[in-house]
Amino acid sequence: MSDSKPAPSPANAGAPDVLHIARLARLAIDPRQELELREQFTRILEAFKTLSTLNVDGVEPMTRPTDFTDVMRDDREHSSLGLDETLANAPARIETFFSVPKTIGGEQ
Amino acid sequence: MSRPAISLDACGLAAAYGAGQGSAEANVREALTRIDALEPSLGAFATLERERALELAAGLDRDRAAGVPMGPLAGVPMALKANMCWKGVEAHCGSRVLAGYKPPYTATFVQRLLDAGAIPVGMTHMDEFAMGSSGENSAYGVPRNPWDTRRTPGGSSSGSAASVASGMVTIALGSDTGGSVRQPAAFCGIAGFKPTYGRVSRYGLVAFGSSLDQVSPFARSVRDIERVMQVISGVDHADSTSAQLPALEPEFSESGVRGLRIGIPREYFPAALNGDVRARLEEAKRKWVELGATLVDVELPHTEHAIPTYYVVATAEASSNLARYDGIRYGPRVEGDGSLQSMFAATRAAGFGPEVKRRILLGTYVLSSGYYDAWYNRALRVRRLLRQDFDLAFQKVDLIIGPTAPTPAFLLGEKASDPVAMYLSDVMTAPVSLAGIPALSIPCGFVEEAGVQLPIGMQVIGPALADARVLHAGRVFEAATEHHLRRPPEGQPKAAGTNPGVRA
Amino acid sequence: MSTTNSEIGYVSPKTQVRWIPVIGLEVHCQLKTWTKLFCGCRNEFGATPNSRTCPVCTAQPGALPVLNREALELALRTALALGASVAPTSKFDRKNYFYCDLPKGYQISQFDQPYCTGGGITLESGKRVRLTRIHLEEDAGKAIHDRGDTTLVDLNRAGVPLIESVSEADMQTSQEAFEYLTALKEILQYVGASDCDMEKGSLRCDVNISVRPEGEPWRTKVELKNLNSFRNVQASIEFEIRRQVEAYESGDPAQFPVQETRLFDAEKGVTRSMRRKEDAHDYRYFPEPDLPPITVSAERLDRLRSALPELPTARRARYQKDFGLSAYDAGVLTADRALSEFFETVARLSKLPKEASNWISNELLRNLNDPLLPIRSIDELPFRPHDMSLLLGMLDKGEISGQAGRKVLRAMFETGKSPKDLVASLGLEQVNDSAALDDWCREALVGKDKIIADVRAGKTKAVGALVGPVMKASKGSANPQVVQEILLRLIAEMPS
Numbered sequence A: 001m002s003d004s005k006p007a008p009s010p011a012n013a014g015a016p017d018v019l020h021i022a023r024l025a026r027l028a029i030d031p032r033q034e035l036e037l038r039e040q041f042t043r044i045l046e047a048f049k050t051l052s053t054l055n056v057d058g059v060e061p062m063t064r065p066t067d068f069t070d071v072m073r074d075d076r077e078h079s080s081l082g083l084d085e086t087l088a089n090a091p092a093r094i095e096t097f098f099s100v101p102k103t104i105g106g107e108q
Numbered sequence B: 001m002s003r004p005a006i007s008l009d010a011c012g013l014a015a016a017y018g019a020g021q022g023s024a025e026a027n028v029r030e031a032l033t034r035i036d037a038l039e040p041s042l043g044a045f046a047t048l049e050r051e052r053a054l055e056l057a058a059g060l061d062r063d064r065a066a067g068v069p070m071g072p073l074a075g076v077p078m079a080l081k082a083n084m085c086w087k088g089v090e091a092h093c094g095s096r097v098l099a100g101y102k103p104p105y106t107a108t109f110v111q112r113l114l115d116a117g118a119i120p121v122g123m124t125h126m127d128e129f130a131m132g133s134s135g136e137n138s139a140y141g142v143p144r145n146p147w148d149t150r151r152t153p154g155g156s157s158s159g160s161a162a163s164v165a166s167g168m169v170t171i172a173l174g175s176d177t178g179g180s181v182r183q184p185a186a187f188c189g190i191a192g193f194k195p196t197y198g199r200v201s202r203y204g205l206v207a208f209g210s211s212l213d214q215v216s217p218f219a220r221s222v223r224d225i226e227r228v229m230q231v232i233s234g235v236d237h238a239d240s241t242s243a244q245l246p247a248l249e250p251e252f253s254e255s256g257v258r259g260l261r262i263g264i265p266r267e268y269f270p271a272a273l274n275g276d277v278r279a280r281l282e283e284a285k286r287k288w289v290e291l292g293a294t295l296v297d298v299e300l301p302h303t304e305h306a307i308p309t310y311y312v313v314a315t316a317e318a319s320s321n322l323a324r325y326d327g328i329r330y331g332p333r334v335e336g337d338g339s340l341q342s343m344f345a346a347t348r349a350a351g352f353g354p355e356v357k358r359r360i361l362l363g364t365y366v367l368s369s370g371y372y373d374a375w376y377n378r379a380l381r382v383r384r385l386l387r388q389d390f391d392l393a394f395q396k397v398d399l400i401i402g403p404t405a406p407t408p409a410f411l412l413g414e415k416a417s418d419p420v421a422m423y424l425s426d427v428m429t430a431p432v433s434l435a436g437i438p439a440l441s442i443p444c445g446f447v448e449e450a451g452v453q454l455p456i457g458m459q460v461i462g463p464a465l466a467d468a469r470v471l472h473a474g475r476v477f478e479a480a481t482e483h484h485l486r487r488p489p490e491g492q493p494k495a496a497g498t499n500p501g502v503r504a
Numbered sequence C: 001m002s003t004t005n006s007e008i009g010y011v012s013p014k015t016q017v018r019w020i021p022v023i024g025l026e027v028h029c030q031l032k033t034w035t036k037l038f039c040g041c042r043n044e045f046g047a048t049p050n051s052r053t054c055p056v057c058t059a060q061p062g063a064l065p066v067l068n069r070e071a072l073e074l075a076l077r078t079a080l081a082l083g084a085s086v087a088p089t090s091k092f093d094r095k096n097y098f099y100c101d102l103p104k105g106y107q108i109s110q111f112d113q114p115y116c117t118g119g120g121i122t123l124e125s126g127k128r129v130r131l132t133r134i135h136l137e138e139d140a141g142k143a144i145h146d147r148g149d150t151t152l153v154d155l156n157r158a159g160v161p162l163i164e165s166v167s168e169a170d171m172q173t174s175q176e177a178f179e180y181l182t183a184l185k186e187i188l189q190y191v192g193a194s195d196c197d198m199e200k201g202s203l204r205c206d207v208n209i210s211v212r213p214e215g216e217p218w219r220t221k222v223e224l225k226n227l228n229s230f231r232n233v234q235a236s237i238e239f240e241i242r243r244q245v246e247a248y249e250s251g252d253p254a255q256f257p258v259q260e261t262r263l264f265d266a267e268k269g270v271t272r273s274m275r276r277k278e279d280a281h282d283y284r285y286f287p288e289p290d291l292p293p294i295t296v297s298a299e300r301l302d303r304l305r306s307a308l309p310e311l312p313t314a315r316r317a318r319y320q321k322d323f324g325l326s327a328y329d330a331g332v333l334t335a336d337r338a339l340s341e342f343f344e345t346v347a348r349l350s351k352l353p354k355e356a357s358n359w360i361s362n363e364l365l366r367n368l369n370d371p372l373l374p375i376r377s378i379d380e381l382p383f384r385p386h387d388m389s390l391l392l393g394m395l396d397k398g399e400i401s402g403q404a405g406r407k408v409l410r411a412m413f414e415t416g417k418s419p420k421d422l423v424a425s426l427g428l429e430q431v432n433d434s435a436a437l438d439d440w441c442r443e444a445l446v447g448k449d450k451i452i453a454d455v456r457a458g459k460t461k462a463v464g465a466l467v468g469p470v471m472k473a474s475k476g477s478a479n480p481q482v483v484q485e486i487l488l489r490l491i492a493e494m495p496s
């Protein structure tokens, strides 16, 4: 595995790098928005800081509110969408493909 | 039949229709007429599906004439929120990023409603991707509160709440992630019910916070809520998180709520609580006692952490759920500098409004390398503590009550510029969502503000899967009070200034 | 494993320094289910682009995943066959990144609780390559870049079930990597988990590789991608070992290998930098809220384990021991599970294991590989093991000659008819004892006084020259052994 979860770090480690986060989220933001967002972020995270005052040692994370496990389906085909339905909302298509700006293989 | 459909609730309407009275077409036409009259002042609907609705009605009328048994919601006009998939009907979720999007499939709960004979007449306005508490975060239109059109009907299921409160339709669906049905129900003086997480399939509900979202009905009576729940609840094999249980069965008890222990959490009655809200809740408490219930003080000590926990969990899930809006398979595309990744960034920058962007960024941040443990993982642990608060309380009591929202409906524009203030309006509803337990909001009185009557909502909260118990208690309370029978004034002038139809 | 073994490593031709390569493999393998991992669309290669899609695998807003039971079953069988341990509870996570072939903007995968850890593969040399983990995940769609001036996206592959197996960096040569892959592929095919067809992309391999001087700690590792055959895996490793050693030996730190992804160019046989680690992703893994956890009980594992087929290594050993086959023949017969099972049935029915081995690994495979015949795999054979055993029986009893046997087998491929019928209809019965045989022999003796004299003088081998003409006269149906006996008898009976 090349990816590893980050080590814990204090929640109040300065203002977040809004530009970096916006890049991760694929949201183009301009410098004015960046400033405004940084300010709002700081305020929001400040208001949320009480979270870090709680002792949560030994508390299991709660990912979802249900205890069900092993919900599965049988390996049976059910009808796919028709090609027209699949492609109907696409802003650009060629033949039965979705079409996107040219990108080299593997670029992510 | 001579009584207008609007004077009946869904149960009454379906019963009359099933008994051969009136016609579905007449019901739909009556609803459309009311909508046409009220829309200019309320702006509840994003799209109206007149022809589809009339076609459905005509089909139903034909079936009835042919002796086909009628479903439990036959002939009932209703509204869907614009984040619900009904094949071929635009579901833009209040977002530019989904402008013109017509889903190629129908949600399970929508199909169940159609099968039961309900007739959706249109899709209602909402905060973009259900992110908001006032309806103001919509790219298309901001609905008004029927009690006072200067005020918000609440959010994010703003249009659905306004459409039911004003009698445009008999019932409507909203979605509740952190209070988005309960709070508008409270602001509009109607019933709104968030079921136990998993009780209603999410298949076909556009995701905001996957572990929190629940399809939730609005109605003008609790028995209508029960009726809708009977139709839409029950396991769905297309949603792995749907509870492996049959549809909800309503509870009936001769003794009403006699002997029931009702918890009063002091955290839901803070010193700063709006005085009118407190006064109405005090009256409601006396009513419960009158009805034979016992009030018990309970503690929900982690309540103060619910808002940060909710916003961390919900935005983290949303940041991922909203990654699919990339301009490839649906929605308008904005080309960037010619590269794929810049097309993504430009499409998303143009498509999402400011609040959605804020939440995507917040969610991306709390999941990102270096912050996951401090924020996201920690929030999941606090979430368990919040759930444990409820589990402990429900060892002592059968139900918990409290205010639905800390204030009555606020003025449009009042909080729009302050995200933190807006977030705090979820303080009474978000803990319930995090815990995944059921809660009903019903009107418990009114306050007068500047010459207008504004409804106050009470939340009735139950343990996981005790949906029927919550609704039964709500029905008993409702039967003993008249708040739910009050209707907003009609013929209100169009709100000064902006036209609610389209927002710049 | 020994790292000081002087056999191991790469000796720099320039400096004579011995460098030790450190190689690990990540193998993505498509599972052979009927439908996709999280939706009911057909898992099918080669269909019209985007015709195998639905709201779930095109990420329509509001659609939700539901796990395919069979995919988990195949994944579990693979884990058990590799001697790995299966987690009693595992869960799915979202791996978030943006690309045109990833419709949801995240891949449903497994991060910190994969369904399987440990296990491994023992190479021919006895060396063990350990597995770190195997996890279950969905495939992405396909982006096509070489058609015109836009990139085209086909989502038929999006959501196809994959298992990703990650090995420890236990390998040190391209040969070991090749062996590991071959063994892994065999096992996946044996348990019925996958076709492992690299041409169709149902098996894909990435290499992690670094080199270090003997006795020194590990150095920077490089990831190699775009390896679409086992040969390419080997070639890229060999190139990369040389490249990295030369880079270090240049002495210029600016040239030292960096942590990056490199693509293999099969035409030129070189690797090229694709992306540096510094712009690597922050995948923001988090638990998939749309899917409940998976639990697997010990009882279920026991049941699955007892239902596993015998694996290739065990089978090879048994063939050598029970049937007396050579290691080579056993290897040929077990390389494919269907072939191996065909062989065993034939051997059992005919009670002629050695002959079955010879005929199957030579004649049967020759026909399978013949481009003039449409039959490509054992599953497509138009006849049954029973027919093959009848053929071997006839050969063993001398009812037909070897040459006739080959003709019959070919005809079986072409017609699917039983060998008995074919022998009759082609007139290939071996004639052992008949007037015709006597006649053909008498004819052959006419005018062959020299040979007759030689035989009489005790040179019985001289009669061999007459067997050919008799066989020819019989159109191959005579038993040459019998012909020889008759010729000798006739000569003895002749008046001198």
Ligand SMILES: [Mg+2]
Pocket (backbone or CB within 6 Å): C028, C109, C137, C164
């Ligand atoms: Mg992978």
Ligand SMILES: [Zn+2]
Pocket (backbone or CB within 6 Å): A080, C036, C039, C040, C041, C052, C053, C054, C055, C056, C057, C058, C159
């Ligand atoms: Zn699909």
